[in-house]
Amino acid sequence: MSPEDRRVLVVPCSGIGKTYGTVSREAAYEVTEDLRPGSTGLVALSLLVLGDEDARAAVRTHPAVTIDGCKLACAAKMVQESGGHVAKGIAVLDVYRRNRELKPQGIAELNEGGILHAVAEELAAIVDGLLAREEGSTHA
Amino acid sequence: MPELPGRKVGIVACSGEELAEGTVTRLAALRVLEQLRPGETVTICLPLFLAGGEGDRAFARFYPTIALDGCEKRCAGRATEQHSGKPAASVVVTDLVSEHGLGRPEGAWRLNESGRQAVVVTADRVAGLVDELLGGQWNRRSGSFAEGAPATTTDQAPQAGCACGSAIPVQTVDVDGRAVPLAALPLIFEQLHGAGKAPGVEVTRELLETVKIYNDVPPGTDEAYTVALAREYDAFCRSKVARR
Numbered sequence: 001m002s003p004e005d006r007r008v009l010v011v012p013c014s015g016i017g018k019t020y021g022t023v024s025r026e027a028a029y030e031v032t033e034d035l036r037p038g039s040t041g042l043v044a045l046s047l048l049v050l051g052d053e054d055a056r057a058a059v060r061t062h063p064a065v066t067i068d069g070c071k072l073a074c075a076a077k078m079v080q081e082s083g084g085h086v087a088k089g090i091a092v093l094d095v096y097r098r099n100r101e102l103k104p105q106g107i108a109e110l111n112e113g114g115i116l117h118a119v120a121e122e123l124a125a126i127v128d129g130l131l132a133r134e135e136g137s138t139h140a
Numbered sequence: 141m142p143e144l145p146g147r148k149v150g151i152v153a154c155s156g157e158e159l160a161e162g163t164v165t166r167l168a169a170l171r172v173l174e175q176l177r178p179g180e181t182v183t184i185c186l187p188l189f190l191a192g193g194e195g196d197r198a199f200a201r202f203y204p205t206i207a208l209d210g211c212e213k214r215c216a217g218r219a220t221e222q223h224s225g226k227p228a229a230s231v232v233v234t235d236l237v238s239e240h241g242l243g244r245p246e247g248a249w250r251l252n253e254s255g256r257q258a259v260v261v262t263a264d265r266v267a268g269l270v271d272e273l274l275g276g277q278w279n280r281r282s283g284s285f286a287e288g289a290p291a292t293t294t295d296q297a298p299q300a301g302c303a304c305g306s307a308i309p310v311q312t313v314d315v316d317g318r319a320v321p322l323a324a325l326p327l328i329f330e331q332l333h334g335a336g337k338a339p340g341v342e343v344t345r346e347l348l349e350t351v352k353i354y355n356d357v358p359p360g361t362d363e364a365y366t367v368a369l370a371r372e373y374d375a376f377c378r379s380k381v382a383r384r
Contacts, residue, residue, distance in 0.1 A: 014155040014185050016166055017173070021185070025157060025166075029249035044162060046154040046215035049187050049223075074187035081190060108170045 007039055007134060008087075008127045009058060012067040013075040014045045019104045020069035020092040023116050027067055027092075030120035036127050048078040059084030063130050065123060067092065088126045095119050149270045150203030151183045152227070154216035160245040160255050161210030161233040167251070168233075168262035169208055176267040180274060186216055189223035194310040198323040200225030202308050202354065204273045206266055209233065229269045236261050308354075313372050316364040324354040329376045339377055344370040 012028035015021015032040045043064070047055035059079050066075035066089045076089045096102065096115050104114035153169040156162025173181050182203060188196040199205065200220050207217035207227040217230045237245065237258055245255030311325040328350050337343045347369045348362065357365055 012157060014157070014187055016153060016155060016169060016185055017183055025155075026249070028157065033249055042158045044154075044156045044158045044215075045187050046156050046162070046219065047213070049190055049219045050213070050215045052213070052215075072188065072191060074185060074191040077191040078187050108167055108174070 007062060008036075008041075008130050009043050009062045009064045010040050010067070010123065010127075011043045011045060011048075011059070011064050011075045011079055013069050013073075015069035015074075017107070018069060019107055019110070020096075022069075022107050022110055023092045023104050023114070023119055024067040024069040024075070026110060026116050027090075027119035027123055030116065031123045031127065035120060035124040039131055040127055045075055045078055048082045051082075056082045056084075063087035063134075065090065065126050065130070067119065067123065069093075087130055090119065090123060090126070092119055095122060147274065148180055148182045148203055149177075149228075149273045150199055150205035151181055151208060151266065152186055152200070152205055152216045152220050153183070153208040154186065154210050154214075156210045156215065158248060159210050160248045160251060161237075161258070163210075163248050163251055164233045164245055164255055164258045164262055165208045165210050165216070167259045168266060171259060171263035172266045172270065176263060177270045180270055186219060189219060194312075194321040195308040195323065197224050198308045198310065198354070200227060201356075202323065204228035206231060206269050206273070208262070208266060228273055231262060231265055231269070233258055233262055236265060311372070313368050315361070315368045320368075322351055322355050325351065325372075328354075329373060332373070333377060333380060339370065339374040344373065347373055 010028045010032055012024040013021055015024060028042055032042050043055055043058055048059070060083045064079050064084050064086055066079055066086050068075050068089065069092050073089070076086050079086050092115065095118055096104070099115055099118050102113065102115040102118055104116065105111040110116055151169045151172060153165040154162055155166045169183055173183055184196060184199050201224065205220060205225070205227045206229045207214070207220050209216045209230070209232045211234050212232065214230070214232065217227050220227050240261050242257050242261070243254035245258050246252045247255060251259070308323045309326045310321045310323050312319050312321045313325070328347065332343060332347065344366055348366055351357065351365070351369065
């Protein structure tokens, strides 16, 4: 199933120099590959930066959930600048503030027991909510 | 006294999330930044060229930059050229994989063995390019190298460098009725002031030449820039006196 066919798009930030960027990326993989593989798809932020028409069309026609690793919120901004709608944005730092015991560490490789799974579960719950809302409006 | 950022090479990875090769670019960039050339490299997140400010967009003009792409779409190279400056060098993972006869990288989340080998090969290529780029004289005005010029050195302590949140400082100046963002101007002012140079014709001339290193000053506009820089530096020095 291509990302275009899936109903919720996940757009993580490309944060490369800090731990929270890695959390953002890996949480997106955990949801799109493990937790909700059939109903989600990934969009690469670099394609939106380049203005790739397929990627822009995808975020314009599907609800997008963004995951940002810092306050600059590149993922959310790029979806909006591409004409898409951010159905829900997750800030990794906010999730960490609610789960102080789950301190993430590492950049190339994350530590075990950090915030990653909490972010992924929050993302999966958001996906479920969006899909339920979508089905509700279809059946109304 | 504040100093202008030292000589480093910029690395911009596509980080393409949907491809294993995108993960290879990210991990190879980190390997160079953290292990192979930690004191000589700096990176920035590609989206900051659009989502960030003028200081972020000055990145590839300020640092000779290596674009690191996973595939032939070359998002990092093309977007860097569109929004910041022409990369000094380019590396494409799929090309390196073919060149080295590696198997196809797979697993964007968890790389297979070929993907891990590609990380090492790619990082080595980038590190070699870093050495080559540091051997030349980067002209920040033209965004290219001057031939035969001696290399400069840096005495900064080695550390992994991320430019996120530490962009080149920019000050917007009114030049003949136009608002012009000038990269590094606050640092240049601090440097001149710290050297005890008071506003005047000679200092303004020096100021203009320094500004031209970091910014594109269009031909025929020297006079307008001179007027603007003299005014702004005078105001800067007055504000320093007022704070005492």
